[in-house]
Every structure is written in C-alpha cells, then in structure tokens.
C-alpha cells in the first residue's frame with residue numbers, strides 16, 4: 109500500500125515537473141501571441157493560399173483557425189464536398205499545414221526566391237489525412253543585421269512574399285527594428301537640433317550598426333522621407349504578420365544616444381562607446397547612458413511608449429545594450445542591477461513585458477564569466493527574458509550557462525555572416541543538437557530559430573533547421589535530403605537526388621570550430637599570404653555538377669521548376685569555380701616562392717580565365733546580379749536627388765564597408781558585375797605585380813600593392829555609377845556545360861595537373877565545440 113502511495117506521489121511529481129517544463133514555452137508563447145481574431149487569421153491564410161497556388165486552385169481548400177486545438181498544431185482532412193480542410197490553432201499553424209500538403213501531398217516546395225507554385229489545369233487532389241503539433245513553442249526568425257544585409261531595399265511586394273514564406277515555415281516570432289522616425293521625435297522633444305540628429309543616423313544600408321551603437325552617421329545623412337517611408341512600410345509588415353498570428357518583437361531602448369545628448373544632460377552619466385572596427389571619429393563612438401541613471405528610465409519610457417503607439421505591441425521587446433561592447437564594471441552586483449534597470453524601463457511601460465536578448469555578447473567569455481551571466485539573467489523575473497542562443501550550430505552557450513540559468517532560450521542557426529555566398533552548412537549538427545538541447549536535464553529551450561545575417565544562400569540549411577524545430581523527432585538526413593530534392597524540382601530523378609546526397613556529405617557536413625565567414629580567395633583582397641582551406645572532398649562538387657548537368661531534360665518546364673534548377677546549377681558551377689580558384693592560387697603562391705616564372709604566368713592566366721567564366725555563369729542567373737541590388741537601392745530613394753547616396757550605400761556595404769575599407773569585403777557577394785568590375789581587376793593588378801616582381805627579380809612590394817588597390821579599385825568603387833543588367837544574360841545550361849567540358853579537359857591535361865599539383869589544405873571539422881563550451 110505504502111509503496112503504491114509513494115509511486116503515485118512520484119508520478120505526480122514527475123508529471124508536475126514535465127508540466128512545469130512545458131509551461132515555460134507555452135506560457136511565454138501565450139503571453140506574446142497577437143490578439144488577432146480567428147476570423148481575421150482565417151481570411152489571411154485563405155489569401156495566402158491564393159497567392160501561392162492561384163485563386164482557381166485555392167478554391168479547393170478550406171481554412172479553419174480553431175483556438176481549441178492544441179497550441180501550434182494543425183490537422184489536414186477531406187471534407188464531404190471534396191475540399192481539403194486545413195485547420196490550425198492559429199494562422200501560422202494552418203499555413204504550416206498547407207505547406208505540409210504541398211510538400212507531402214503534391215511533392216512541391218517553395219523557397220525564398222520562388223513562393224508561387226503552378227498547378228496543372230486539372231490535377232488530382234491527393235487525399236492527405238495528417239495532424240501535427242510543433243515540438244517548439246516558438247519558431248523564430250531574423251537577425252538585426254538581416255534588415256541591412258538583405259531586406260534593406262525591399263518594398264512591400266517583396267515583404268508580402270517573404271511573410272508568406274515565414275508563415276508556411278511555421279515561424280511565429282520575428283523582430284521589427286525600424287525606429288528612426290520615432291527617435292527623430294524623441295530627440296527633437298529632448299532638445300537636440302536637426303543637425304545633431306542628422307550627424308547620428310547612419311545611411312540606409314548601415315542602420316543595423318547605428319542602432320546597436322557601433323557606428324553613427326556613416327553614409328548618411330538619412331533623408332527625412334526615408335524615416336517616414338520605412339515607418340509606413342513596417343506598419344504594413346506588422347499588420348500582415350499579426351493577421352497570420354505571428355508575434356513581433358519591437359525595439360526597446362538599449363542606451364545608445366547621440367553625442368549631443370551630453371550638451372542637454374551634462375550631469376547624466378554617459379560612457380562613450382568603444383571604437384568599433386577602427387571607424388574614425390565622426391562615424392564612431394556615440395554615448396551609452398548608464399542604465400542606473402534616471403535619464404535611462406526617462407528616455408526608455410518615452411521611446412517605448414511611442415513605439416507601442418505607432419506599432420501596437422505583443423509584449424515582447426528587444427534590447428541589446430552590450431553587443432560587441434562591454435559593461436563598465438565586471439562585478440556581479442553591478443551587472444545584476446544593470447539588467448534590472450533595463451528590464452524596469454520596459455516594465456514601467458508594459459507590465460507584461462518580455463525582454464528578447466541576443467546571447468551573442470556572452471561569447472566574450474573573458475568578460476562574461478559564468479557568475480556574471482547568472483547575475484544578469486536572474487535579475488529579470490523568471491520567464492521575462494528570452495535569450496537567442498545566436499549561433500548554436502557552432503558556438504552554443506546553453507550548456508555552459510546551464511540552460512541560461514532557467515531562463516527560456518531559443519536554439520538558433522546563424523550559418524552566415526554578411527550574407528556571403530558559398531555552399532556551407534552543418535546538417536548533422538542541426539539534426540542532432542536541437543533534439544539533444546530539448547531533452548537535456550532542466551532544459552529551458554522553448555524554441556528554435558534561424559538568425560542569418562543575410563539570406564539568399566544555402567536555403568536547404570534554413571529549411572532543415574525550421575523543420576527540425578517543428579519536428580518532435582530527429583530528422584533522418586538521408587531521407588530528408590532525398591525528399592528535399594524531390595519537392596524542389598518536382599521530379600523523382602536519381603541523379604538530382606544524388607546531387608543533394610553529395611552536397612549533404614560534403615559542403616553541408618561542416619562541424620569544426622574554424623570561423624568560416626564565407627570568404628574565399630577570389631573575393632578576398634589578393635596577397636601572397638592567403639591560406640585557403642577546405643572542409644570537404646572537392647571531387648564531390650565536380651561529381652554533383654556533372655549529375656546536375658545530365659538531369660537537364662527531366663526538369664518539368666510546365667510548372668517553371670526550371671528557374672529553381674537553373675538557380676542551383678549556377679550555384680554548383682559557382683562553387684566549383686570558387687574552390688578551383690583556391691586550388692590554382694595555392695599553386696601560384698608556391699610557384700612564386702620557388703621563383704618559377706613560367707608556372708606563375710600559366711596559373712595567372714588560368715585565374716583570369718576563371719574570372720571570365722565566373723562572370724558569365726553568374727550573369728546567367730536571376731539571383732546573382734549586382735544590377736538587382738543597385739537598382740533596388742536607387743528605386744527606394746525618396747527622390748531623384750537622393751539616388752546617388754542610396755547607390756553609394758549599396759556599393760559600399762558590399763565592398764569597403766566604411767570610409768576606408770574598415771571592414772573590407774565583409775559582406776562580399778559572388779555576383780555578376782562585382783566579379784567583372786571589382787574582384788577581377790583587383791586580382792589582375794596583383795598578378796601583374798607578382799609577374800613583374802619575378803621578372804625583375806625583386807620581391808613583390810605588398811604594402812605598395814595594398815595602397816594602390818585601395819586607392820584605385822576598392823575605395824572608388826563606392827562612388828561609381830555604372831548601370832548593370834537586372835535580367836540574366838545567356839543560357840545557364842549551355843554556359844555551365846561549356847565550363848564543365850573545359851575542366852574535364854584540364855583534369856586530364858598533364859601540363860595543367862603538373863602546374864596545379866598542390867591540393868588545398870583539407871581541414872575536416874572536429875567536434876571539440878562540445879568540449880570547449882562545457
């Protein structure tokens with residue numbers, strides 16, 4: 109008898125524990141859910157379906173948003189009238205159900221570039237009966253930088269498609285960082301002059317870093333109309349997101365203010381921000397208001413009240429006071445009261461406030477010791493701070509912080525810096541570590557997310573993360589990639605399937621600790637000291653490329669899958685050329701050291717030829733054109749007279765990133781136009797110099813080259829105004845095939861193989877990430 113009582117007590121205890129664990133995420137998600145009525149959500153989903161498959165096909169679907177369903181769940185069934193019923197607990201869940209139907213019923217998927225799916229005139233409606241509940245209370249998307257690296261020139265049409273994509277991926281939490289129109293009013297009310305305000309705001313392409321206090325004024329002044337237009341745009345974005353049941357985190361005050369605030373508040377305690385990446389004075393070092401100072405509370409409340417007035421609220425606010433910047437004192441009491449002060453400034457305005465924090469700052473382990481992190485996080489009431497573990501696939505902090513000392517967190521995959529191109533990813537880590545983090549003892553994981561600095565690359569990795577975030581079980585990678593290929597091209601072909609298995613085993617198998625920032629030799633500043641490395645067997649890409657070319661005939665034309673096929677064919681050709689560039693380069697470097705002029709000349713010719721091929725293949729792809737980026741920037745300019753500053757912003761972000769190449773090539777893009785007019789001329793200048801040095805038997809003067817390349821190519825590029833095409837040129841398959849034929853002959857050519865015999869260093873990743881973070 110007694111034993112049984114104990115057993116029941118124990119079971120009840122376990123039950124309560126389980127409940128408590130679930131509740132953390134469920135409670136948080138409920139607190140921040142938008143109050144959109146089911147009717148409005150149903151209508152929004154219905155319209156989304158119309159946009160995705162057209163109005164005729166969409167009539168075969170019926171949508172129901174039913175709050176009685178379990179949170180984050182959907183059910184697909186067949187109605188008596190033959191229609192497919194998609195019921196979801198909210199709009200996003202219904203959209204996720206619709207996505208399931210497309211992907212598993214119709215074998216068709218979408219991506220960032222293509223959200224429209226053509227269906228034949230008469231199609232068999234598969235009978236799919238399925239229900240599913242998300243394994244994560246929250247599915248999160250966005251990085252503050254994505255707004256500058258990818259969304260900066262977007263107008264509402266692009267946003268509309270992208271929000272559709274988000275909803276269909278099950279994303280239910282995003283951010284909305286635009287805030288300059290509000291600051292304009294706050295600063296004016298506080299007594300700053302327009303001149304002082306203008307000196308603070310950065311240009312349109314650099315606002316993410318001005319908001320974080322890293323820079324000020326660079327590439328400005330921001331036209332006043334820009335602030336207004338962006339505010340209107342963001343209001344429309346928020347409306348569309350909330351109608352689908354998505355929550356939006358809004359900005360709260362993070363302490364960074366214009367330097368002129370000191371004039372008005374001479375007695376407040378300010379700390380100048382650290383100089384960031386050597387930005388010179390007019391562009392660096394705004395002021396940070398000490399969170400304990402009454403001014404922090406005053407400005408914080410003023411700002412947040414207006415934010416809520418303009419944008420409404422889902423009770424969640426993001427604030428990152430110490431992003432790439434250190435608190436004044438390394439002392440637990442100070443850290444605790446600082447976090448308290450920041451949270452109070454939100455709570456004063458909204459008693460239900462949840463603080464969304466990027467956990468990025470905790471990576472600076474030399475400052476953020478375990479006890480400081482604990483002091484910071486536990487200063488906020490339990491469940492009222494949500495941490496984004498920003499790069500969980502490589503530098504997770506949740507183990508080290510014992511699951512953020514019980515505060516909820518989101519497992520995020522970042523995957524790229526600056527939105528650079530290059531196939532790269534950690535599929536195995538994604539599929540295994542998310543589930544492991546969810547089931548670790550005392551786990552406070554409440555969500556999964558993606559936090560790319562830029563988008564438009566490695567779509568498969570982002571899709572995988574979001575699907576793993578929804579899934580309760582570990583996704584089996586081999587079958588996941590097989591299905592990915594099937595639905596991507598809407599055709600069951602063993603070659604295309606094999607392509608994606610090869611990518612899974614090679615480019616998507618990274619699991620090391622090396623910091624991979626998507627910089628490959630061809631888009632770095634040339635030098636004799638580059639040390640390229642590779643983490644996979646290069647041959648795999650050559651094989652995948654061949655298979656891709658062979659499969660050309662099989663891709664269905666009638667539903668425009670060809671555009672996705674061509675996009676991928678450009679990408680794989682580009683990847684092969686990128687890795688081949690590295691290979692030729694390491695040989696050239698060795699030939700230079702051995703003073704082999706003939707070999708240097710031979711390899712230099714090959715590098716230049718490779719640039720031409722690269723330019724041609726990129727120019728044939730819709731999504732690889734500099735012209736798209738520049739024209740979108742100019743179109744966003746509120747008036748003709750502002751077009752030059754917009755173009756300057758667009759060009760500078762991709763290249764010099766600053767007045768003097770402060771963060772040179774950080775957000776580099778392998779795009780047509782940049783290849784021909786920026787990277788190629790830079791390498792051409794370098795190769796000429798290297799050959800001349802060998803001929804004249806003098807060492808290559810690297811410092812002279814650096815000066816010349818900066819003054820003649822890198823810095824002037826931001827000021828040029830050449831117009832580039834916005835439509836592709838040439839036939840992708842033909843171009844790719846021609847390049848493939850050429851390399852087939854090189855790889856059988858003894859002269860080539862002799863001159864190019866050294867392989868790029870292979871550094872397979874290692875799993876010591878786990879060890880280090882403990």
Ligand SMILES: *[C@@H]1O[C@H](CO)[C@@H](O)[C@H](O)[C@H]1NC(C)=O
Pocket residue numbers: 372373374375
């Ligand atoms: C700053 O403090 C000084 C000395 O306490 C005082 O005289 C002055 O009025 C204060 N200024 C402002 C703007 O509060």
Ligand SMILES: *[C@@H]1O[C@H](CO)[C@@H](O)[C@H](O)[C@H]1NC(C)=O
Pocket residue numbers: 510549550
């Ligand atoms: C889990 O939490 C309990 C209660 O706070 C604690 O005693 C235990 O040590 C924790 N377990 C781990 C593995 O952190």
Ligand SMILES: *[C@@H]1O[C@H](CO)[C@@H](O)[C@H](O)[C@H]1NC(C)=O
Pocket residue numbers: 594600601602
């Ligand atoms: C794809 O084709 C293979 C045989 O080539 C077959 O085994 C498999 O079931 C097919 N898959 C689908 C989804 O049709």
Ligand SMILES: *[C@@H]1O[C@H](CO)[C@@H](O)[C@H](O)[C@H]1NC(C)=O
Pocket residue numbers: 620621622873874875876
């Ligand atoms: C793992 O990789 C890191 C970074 O390259 C390296 O420093 C470390 O020595 C490697 N560890 C092992 C066990 O190979």
Ligand SMILES: *[C@@H]1O[C@H](CO)[C@@H](O)[C@H](O)[C@H]1NC(C)=O
Pocket residue numbers: 645646647648
């Ligand atoms: C790369 O793969 C090819 C073909 O599968 C194989 O012949 C070669 O030995 C591999 N190279 C390395 C370094 O593993």
Ligand SMILES: *[C@@H]1O[C@H](CO)[C@@H](O)[C@H](O)[C@H]1NC(C)=O
Pocket residue numbers: 809811812815
């Ligand atoms: C390299 O060029 C610079 C001028 O840019 C010159 O001052 C320097 O002496 C040169 N170095 C050598 C080793 O020739």
Ligand SMILES: *[C@@H]1O[C@H](CO)[C@@H](O)[C@H](O)[C@H]1NC(C)=O
Pocket residue numbers: 823824827
């Ligand atoms: C680019 O133009 C700006 C003014 O529009 C000028 O200040 C700057 O010096 C120019 N830069 C170069 C490298 O020509």
Ligand SMILES: *[C@@H]1O[C@H](CO)[C@@H](O)[C@H](O)[C@H]1NC(C)=O
Pocket residue numbers: 838839842
């Ligand atoms: C592709 O190349 C072939 C042979 O070079 C040529 O006949 C054909 O017209 C090309 N097709 C296109 C669409 O460019």
